Amino acid sequence: MANDKDAAPEPRECLGARFDLSTDGIAILKTGKVELGQGILLALRQIAAEELDLSPARLDAISGDTAVSPFEAGTVGSMSIETSGPLVRRSAAELRHELFDAAAMRLQAPRSEITATDGHFHLNGEPTSETYWTAAKDVRFDLPMTGKGTPKSRESYAIVGTSLPMTALLQRLAGGAYIHDINSDGMMHGRIIRKPHLMARLETIDAESVEKLAGVVRVVRENDLVGVIADSEHSLELAVAKLERRCSWHIPPAPDTEPTVQEILAQASSIDSVIHTNDVSELEPMEFDEHELTATYTKPLIAHGSIGPSCGVAIVTDTHVEVWTHSQNVFALREQIARVLNVSAETVRVRHKLAAGCYGHNGSDDAAMDAVLLASRLAGQTVRVQWSRKDELTSEPFGSPMRVQIGATLSGSRISTWRLATRSGTHIQRPGWNGQVNLLAPAALDDALALRSDADLPPHNGGSKNAVALYDFPQHVTYQFVPNLPFRLSALRSLGAFANVFAIESFMDELAEIANLDPVEFRLAHLSDERARAVIRRAAEMANWADPCSPGLGRGLGFARFKNTGTYCAVAVLAAVEENVELRGIWAAVDAGLAINPAGIVSQIEGGILQAASWALKEEVPTRGTLPTAKSWKDYPILSFTEVPEIFVDVISRPECPSTGVGEASLGPTAGAIANAVTSALGIRIRDLPLTRDRIIAAVMGADG
Amino acid sequence: MATAITVNDQRVEVATDASAPLIYALRNELGLRGTRFGCGGEDCSACLVIVDSKQQCSCTYLVSDAAGKTVRTVEGITGPIADILRREFVSVGAAQCGYCLSGIFVTAHELIAGKQRPSTEAIKLSLARHLCRCGAHAAILRGIRQAIDAIEQIGHYDHGER
Numbered sequence: 001m002a003n004d005k006d007a008a009p010e011p012r013e014c015l016g017a018r019f020d021l022s023t024d025g026i027a028i029l030k031t032g033k034v035e036l037g038q039g040i041l042l043a044l045r046q047i048a049a050e051e052l053d054l055s056p057a058r059l060d061a062i063s064g065d066t067a068v069s070p071f072e073a074g075t076v077g078s079m080s081i082e083t084s085g086p087l088v089r090r091s092a093a094e095l096r097h098e099l100f101d102a103a104a105m106r107l108q109a110p111r112s113e114i115t116a117t118d119g120h121f122h123l124n125g126e127p128t129s130e131t132y133w134t135a136a137k138d139v140r141f142d143l144p145m146t147g148k149g150t151p152k153s154r155e156s157y158a159i160v161g162t163s164l165p166m167t168a169l170l171q172r173l174a175g176g177a178y179i180h181d182i183n184s185d186g187m188m189h190g191r192i193i194r195k196p197h198l199m200a201r202l203e204t205i206d207a208e209s210v211e212k213l214a215g216v217v218r219v220v221r222e223n224d225l226v227g228v229i230a231d232s233e234h235s236l237e238l239a240v241a242k243l244e245r246r247c248s249w250h251i252p253p254a255p256d257t258e259p260t261v262q263e264i265l266a267q268a269s270s271i272d273s274v275i276h277t278n279d280v281s282e283l284e285p286m287e288f289d290e291h292e293l294t295a296t297y298t299k300p301l302i303a304h305g306s307i308g309p310s311c312g313v314a315i316v317t318d319t320h321v322e323v324w325t326h327s328q329n330v331f332a333l334r335e336q337i338a339r340v341l342n343v344s345a346e347t348v349r350v351r352h353k354l355a356a357g358c359y360g361h362n363g364s365d366d367a368a369m370d371a372v373l374l375a376s377r378l379a380g381q382t383v384r385v386q387w388s389r390k391d392e393l394t395s396e397p398f399g400s401p402m403r404v405q406i407g408a409t410l411s412g413s414r415i416s417t418w419r420l421a422t423r424s425g426t427h428i429q430r431p432g433w434n435g436q437v438n439l440l441a442p443a444a445l446d447d448a449l450a451l452r453s454d455a456d457l458p459p460h461n462g463g464s465k466n467a468v469a470l471y472d473f474p475q476h477v478t479y480q481f482v483p484n485l486p487f488r489l490s491a492l493r494s495l496g497a498f499a500n501v502f503a504i505e506s507f508m509d510e511l512a513e514i515a516n517l518d519p520v521e522f523r524l525a526h527l528s529d530e531r532a533r534a535v536i537r538r539a540a541e542m543a544n545w546a547d548p549c550s551p552g553l554g555r556g557l558g559f560a561r562f563k564n565t566g567t568y569c570a571v572a573v574l575a576a577v578e579e580n581v582e583l584r585g586i587w588a589a590v591d592a593g594l595a596i597n598p599a600g601i602v603s604q605i606e607g608g609i610l611q612a613a614s615w616a617l618k619e620e621v622p623t624r625g626t627l628p629t630a631k632s633w634k635d636y637p638i639l640s641f642t643e644v645p646e647i648f649v650d651v652i653s654r655p656e657c658p659s660t661g662v663g664e665a666s667l668g669p670t671a672g673a674i675a676n677a678v679t680s681a682l683g684i685r686i687r688d689l690p691l692t693r694d695r696i697i698a699a700v701m702g703a704d705g
Numbered sequence: 706m707a708t709a710i711t712v713n714d715q716r717v718e719v720a721t722d723a724s725a726p727l728i729y730a731l732r733n734e735l736g737l738r739g740t741r742f743g744c745g746g747e748d749c750s751a752c753l754v755i756v757d758s759k760q761q762c763s764c765t766y767l768v769s770d771a772a773g774k775t776v777r778t779v780e781g782i783t784g785p786i787a788d789i790l791r792r793e794f795v796s797v798g799a800a801q802c803g804y805c806l807s808g809i810f811v812t813a814h815e816l817i818a819g820k821q822r823p824s825t826e827a828i829k830l831s832l833a834r835h836l837c838r839c840g841a842h843a844a845i846l847r848g849i850r851q852a853i854d855a856i857e858q859i860g861h862y863d864h865g866e867r
Contacts, residue, residue: 036802165795165796169799169803169806172804173779173794173806180742232722233733234726308802309743389746606841606844610840610841611840632748641845644829646843
């Protein structure tokens with residue numbers, strides 16, 4: 001096998017793979033990245049507009065269409081700004097260079113005498129009839145880019161670094177913006193009946209009585225795949241309700257006492273690996289020394305819980321497949337559709353269309369595959385699939401349960417040793433991951449395509465993301481990966497970082513208390529990274545950290561640098577605790593390097609804070625043994641408007657540092673800050689999430705008793 | 706049998722099955738796709754519309770229930786107060802994905818179009834039935850408060866806060 005050095009370099013993209021200037025007055029930016037509500041297209045348009053000196057309104061984006069977009073990996077891991085940002089910047093700079101060269105030829109003038117204002121060329125300051133769009137006719141969009149054109153210096157930025165209004169909201173309020181709004185003549189509505197349990201097998205089905213219902217076009221039953229297609233959404237709802245009653249499933253017998261999710265996680269065998277060590281001890285990992293202070297923290301199964309149900313639309317003919325999806329990775333989905341249908345990927349076109357926020361790998365890819373499989377049984381007809389809320393809350397891939405154990409020793413007021421073991425199922429089971437399809441409908445159709453979760457992402461990602469603390473003390477960190485946990489698991493916003501940072505930041509406060517130091521001072525004493533120190537100081541200052549709290553109130557702080565290489569974020573929380581936790585105020589300081597769209601950063605940080613608050617205070621997927629049991633939002637409550645405090649976010653822009661992603665940076669720090677505020681108010685530490693009323697009452701009773 | 710309903714000031718004969726939820730008639734027959742399907746069980750209010758001055762979840766409210774009544778959807782909420790609310794939602798970026806926002810818009814407009822200036826607590830209480838998953842709550846609240854300030858400036862409110 002050839003080694004990496006021998007591998008052929010990627011062919012260089014041509015300019016046309018990134019830009020299209022064939023429409024007068026408009027520059028179309030093509031990107032494989034997709035809009036998930038996080039504002040990425042606005043930020044990429046800002047970067048391109050900056051390099052081209054165009055008003056952002058002239059930039060349009062074509063996004064996530066396998067037929068026209070450049071191949072880019074999925075819109076995941078808060079990486080779009082870090083990876084696509086520089087690509088867009090360089091190609092826009094090259095386009096500008098080529099346009100100026102073409103204009104110089106057309107105007108028969110040296111480049112130095114030519115300037116451009118919003119796409120209109122000037123010669124020695126005088127307007128000309130030449131524009132970017134006339135010059136574009138002479139630019140070779142079909143040739144590979146050569147690296148010509150120098151991106152602007154950051155000091156000269158006029159568009160990047162400004163907050164642009166989110167005008168797309170008006171279109172979204174008006175209707176038509178979302179994948180759910182696709183409605184073509186004669187469109188059919190389909191749904192796959194989900195297995196009640198991953199291991200369930202279909203025993204009997206009475207398809208005939210459902211086929212007789214008004215509006216039902218087809219009942220599909222192949223192996224364990226059961227689906228129905230109807231001519232309207234209402235007919236479909238009635239048919240699905242009946243079909244669900246007319247299917248019986250064999251579910252593996254459960255033991256007399258159903259174990260909890262944490263018991264299942266603890267009892268399953270794990271693959272252990274040391275992911276970081278400063279050789280703090282010769283002891284085996286987690287055989288704690290008696291002088292060590294130790295604690296164990298847990299985080300439950302959590303759902304993505306998109307407000308919009310997963311949706312997919314497909315047409316399958318003899319020669320081609322067309323799919324509309326809100327997948328995070330249209331290219332990977334195309335591969336798996338081609339594989340399942342046994343056709344060439346070139347015949348499959350997958351297009352992204354906006355849906356409600358997904359926060360990771362939810363049911364979007366499944367809904368698209370559902371639509372494809374149903375449409376393939378009704379050739380030439382458009383089939384739209386939209387999941388039910390119950391399916392969302394039971395069949396989507398969840399965020400893995402986790403357990404984090406930490407042991408540390410203090411020498412005076414300094415941490416001298418720190419050992420951490422984090423235990424988790426996988427955080428990735430996306431289409432194509434580990435060579436598998438990883439989607440529900442193909443798994444029901446064919447045992448060879450069954451779901452398996454026998455690998456996680458590499459160390460420092462997946463379950464061990466942020467398992468190493470950024471603090472300056474010797475650490476020994478172990479990842480206990482539990483393969484094939486009996487739940488469907490995949491990427492949920494911030495992956496393992498949420499539980500790991502919650503545990504690390506909780507334990508930092510526990511140690512600070514023993515060391516008799518203020519938690520902020522204690523953290524700063526263990527941190528030499530100046531950017532880290534700056535966000536912690538700023539968040540504390542914003543929250544009036546030094547002011548005393550009234551009885552019943554508590555303040556807490558949490559900090560992390562996402563992935564230890566990305567965005568720095570510190571969060572401070574003021575909470576009142578009686579039986580419930582009431583958030584009174586949240587303050588965050590964030591350093592994401594060069595800020596592209598400050599308002600976009602604030603929005604992502606706030607969103608992460610409130611989602612993490614919801615996870616930390618309320619969320620846990622209900623289960624009976626290995627069976628998810630939620631039927632509606634009533635069984636899976638999330639944060640409500642009445643529980644939302646004032647939030648203040650301060651963005652520390654560092655134009656000299658590369659931009660880093662902000663979508664996942666605030667979640668772990670928020671969980672730590674809330675847990676620490678609750679302890680500060682209550683005087684009792686609760687180490688298991690979520691911090692519900694029942695847990696608080698139990699903790700208080702336990703402490704009293 | 707068609708069902709006669711007045712939707713956004715227009716009298717329409719709706720052909721959608723009278724026993725179907727109103728949302729299917731609005732979105733699929735009348736093309737009013739600003740109303741969103743969220744949960745189908747009145748838990749999230751993404752599908753909220755106004756029927757005869759009352760808030761209703763159109764995912765459970767039936768076409769037959771709407772017979773002879775007046776329905777207003779997000780598309781039909783217009784006028785100076787609605788313009789201000791739309792403007793301030795854009796100005797503060799009062800959503801991320803925006804899926805929940807049309808239902809919230811319907812509720813918020815009802816609240817701020819009254820003659821008494823609503824307090825922050827009143828805004829939160831009125832939105833208690835709405836779910837948002839992006840964590841845009843704080844931004845949405847800011848947008849509504851800014852809209853209230855702008856409406857105050859045009860002298861819409863009687864004195865006092867509720």
